[in-house]
Structures are given as C-alpha cells and as structure tokens.
Amino acid sequence: MTRYFLFIPLIIISLTTCRQTGKSPGKAEARIDVPVFSADSAYTYTSEQVAFGPRVPNTQSHRDCGYFLVSKMKSFGATVYEQNVNLKTYDGIELKAKNIIGSFQPENKNRILLFAHWDTRPFSDQDPNPENYKKPIDGANDGAGACAVLLEIARQIGLKQPSIGVDIIFFDAEDWGVPSFDKEYQGFGGYCLGSDFWAQNPHEKNYTARYGILLDMVSAPGARFYKEYYSKQAAPGIIGKVWEAAQINGFGQFFIDDNGGSVEDDHVHVMKYRTIPCINIIHYDPETEHNFGSYWHTQKDNMENISKETLQAVGQTLLYVIYHEK
Ligand code: AHN
Ligand code: ZN
Numbered sequence: 595m596t597r598y599f600l601f602i603p604l605i606i607i608s609l610t611t612c613r614q615t616g617k618s619p620g621k622a623e624a625r626i627d628v629p630v631f632s633a634d635s636a637y638t639y640t641s642e643q644v645a646f647g648p649r650v651p652n653t654q655s656h657r658d659c660g661y662f663l664v665s666k667m668k669s670f671g672a673t674v675y676e677q678n679v680n681l682k683t684y685d686g687i688e689l690k691a692k693n694i695i696g697s698f699q700p701e702n703k704n705r706i707l708l709f710a711h712w713d714t715r716p717f718s719d720q721d722p723n724p725e726n727y728k729k730p731i732d733g734a735n736d737g738a739g740a741c742a743v744l745l746e747i748a749r750q751i752g753l754k755q756p757s758i759g760v761d762i763i764f765f766d767a768e769d770w771g772v773p774s775f776d777k778e779y780q781g782f783g784g785y786c787l788g789s790d791f792w793a794q795n796p797h798e799k800n801y802t803a804r805y806g807i808l809l810d811m812v813s814a815p816g817a818r819f820y821k822e823y824y825s826k827q828a829a830p831g832i833i834g835k836v837w838e839a840a841q842i843n844g845f846g847q848f849f850i851d852d853n854g855g856s857v858e859d860d861h862v863h864v865m866k867y868r869t870i871p872c873i874n875i876i877h878y879d880p881e882t883e884h885n886f887g888s889y890w891h892t893q894k895d896n897m898e899n900i901s902k903e904t905l906q907a908v909g910q911t912l913l914y915v916i917y918h919e920k
Contacts, residue, residue, distance in 0.1 A: 631912075693764070714730060721891070735889065786863045829871035
C-alpha cells in the first residue's frame with residue numbers, strides 16, 4: 595500500500611514536467627487560456643432576439659430588443675452608451691434608431707472594435723412568393739445570430755478580461771435598403787444608416803481602435819466565409835490573423851482561403867469616416883445569384899435555419915483572436 599502512495603505522486607510529477615518542457619526547453623512560453631465559446635448560449639441569445647418579433651425600426655419589437663441588448667451588455671459589466679438618433683430612409687421615412695455601444699476597459703487605449711447590425715429588414719423581397727415581399731423577416735441569421743455571437747463574447751469578457759479593451763457596437767437601421775420590387779428607387783442604396791451616422795458622430799470624440807471586425811450572417815447551417823474584397827484591401831493582416839485562428843481551432847472548413855465578393859456593408863461606412871481598418875466576416879455563397887446565403891431576405895431566415903456549429907466556429911475563432919492580442 596505504501597508503495598502506491600510513493601509512486602502515484604512521482605508519476606503525476608513526471609507527466610506534468612514532460613508536458614511543460616516538451617515544447618521549448620529552457621524558456622517556457624506563456625500559455626494563453628482562451629475561454630470556451632458556448633454555442634448553446636449564443637443560440638439562446640439568437641432565439642431571444644427573434645422572439646421579440648421582427649426588429650424593424652419604429653416598432654415595439656424593435657424597442658423591446660434594444661432594451662434587451664442594453665441590459666444584457668450592462669449585466670456583463672460593459673459601460674453602455676445608447677446613441678438615439680432619427681435617420682431617414684431612402685424614401686424619407688423617419689426612423690427612431692438606436693446604436694448600442696458596450697465598452698470593456700474603457701480607459702485602455704489599446705482597443706479593438708467588434709460590430710454587427712441588430713435591426714431587421716422590413717421586406718422579404720428575395721422570397722420566392724411575391725405575396726411575402728412586403729412582410730418583415732425574422733432575421734434570425736441576418737441580424738440576430740451575429741449579435742448573439744457578440745453577446746456571448748461579451749459574457750466571456752465579463753468573466754475574464756483579455757489584455758486589450760474591446761468595444762462592441764450593435765448598429766441600427768442597417769437593413770432598410772431599397773427593395774428589389776421598388777422600381778422607383780433602384781440605386782438609392784438605403785443600407786447601413788446607423789453605422790454611417792456613428793462613423794461621423796462616434797460616441798466618443800476622435801474614437802479609434804486598432805482594427806474592427808464586422809459579423810454579418812454568421813449563423814446559417816453550412817455557412818462559408820470567404821475573404822471579402824474591401825476587407826482584404828483595407829486590412830489584409832487582420833484577414834490573415836482571423837483565417838489563421840480559424841485553422842488553428844479546427845474551423846478551416848468554414849473560413850475559406852479564397853476571395854469572396856465585395857459587400858458595401860457597415861465596415862465600409864465605418865472605414866469611410868474613421869481611420870480603423872475593418873474586415874467583414876460574412877457568409878458568401880458562390881452558388882446563389884446574390885452570393886448571400888439561400889434564405890437571405892426571405893421568410894425562411896428564421897430559427898429553423900440557425901446552426902450551433904456555425905455559431906461555434908465564428909465565436910471560438912474570435913475569442914482566440916481577442917485573447918491573443920497584447
Ligand atoms: C448590400 O447589399 C449592398 N449591402 C447590405 C448587406 C446586407 C444586407 N447585410 C445584411 N443585409
Ligand atoms: Zn439584410
């Protein structure tokens with residue numbers, strides 16, 4: 595019996611010693627503990643947003659979801675700014691919009707910015723059935739999923755701070771672009787109203803960050819992320835860093851080493867007025883006509899088409915990047 599007591603501790607010591615010295619003898623590399631992203635949590639945050647109903651500006655569902663996002667961010671310990679502003683759509687409708695900014699370590703000058711849009715489209719203009727064109731979408735993927743990934747990242751940051759400061763922005767009024775059925779206004783744009791306003795009027799004078807990452811449509815089953823044109827032009831190093839992080843974490847099948855299309859999304863508006871190089875992690879599908887996912891701007895962008903695997907791939911990759919920054 596006494597022999598076991600002697601040998602078991604010896605075996606344990608020798609095992610741990612081997613592990614620590616196995617890599618580089620002499621100087622032990624500081625191992626970085628990256629939190630484990632919970633896809634269950636992100637899935638719940640997605641369904642909680644969708645449960646409010648379509649988050650179309652000027653509706654009660656939109657107001658309710660805005661309060662939800664603000665209170666969640668506060669509960670994770672972020673300093674929260676609410677930027678309320680009236681913004682005009684392409685056809686002159688006044689939207690009561692709200693950009694929501696959550697800051698971790700606001701005093702830290704070494705910062706990165708993560709963002710997504712939280713509003714949903716008032717049209718289903720890509721739906722196969724024209725009777726649905728004027729119905730709003732659930733926006734489970736186009737809106738909620740990306741915000742849910744950012745909420746779960748915020749929860750993890752609240753539990754354990756990384757070395758850098760992190761700002762998370764939920765932009766409003768991204769998705770009121772001219773619908774394809776509106777022949778009068780084709781070419782008038784109309785997207786990205788919230789980010790365009792914030793970029794010109796940031797919550798903090800002269801706000802800047804080392805870089806920014808936009809998440810857009812990051813929760814569909816089988817989603818694939820290609821290197822988006824403006825992202826690659828403006829921030830090839832950040833693209834490289836994120837795609838490498840995905841590889842290291844075993845999500846190489848989601849992050850494809852190939853070029854995607856060019857998308858005039860919130861990141862382009864941020865870069866127009868703020869000197870922050872930004873990338874867009876966005877589902878690109880070479881098979882569809884519009885190159886977005888198959889349920890883009892249709893009634894099928896609902897909770898039935900949300901994938902925990904995709905949420906995990908994006909969320910864990912981003913946590914790896916965030917916790918490796920010095
Ligand atoms: C364009 O389609 C030009 N920009 C908006 C991209 C988008 C719409 N993302 C989500 N919904
Ligand atoms: Zn959209």
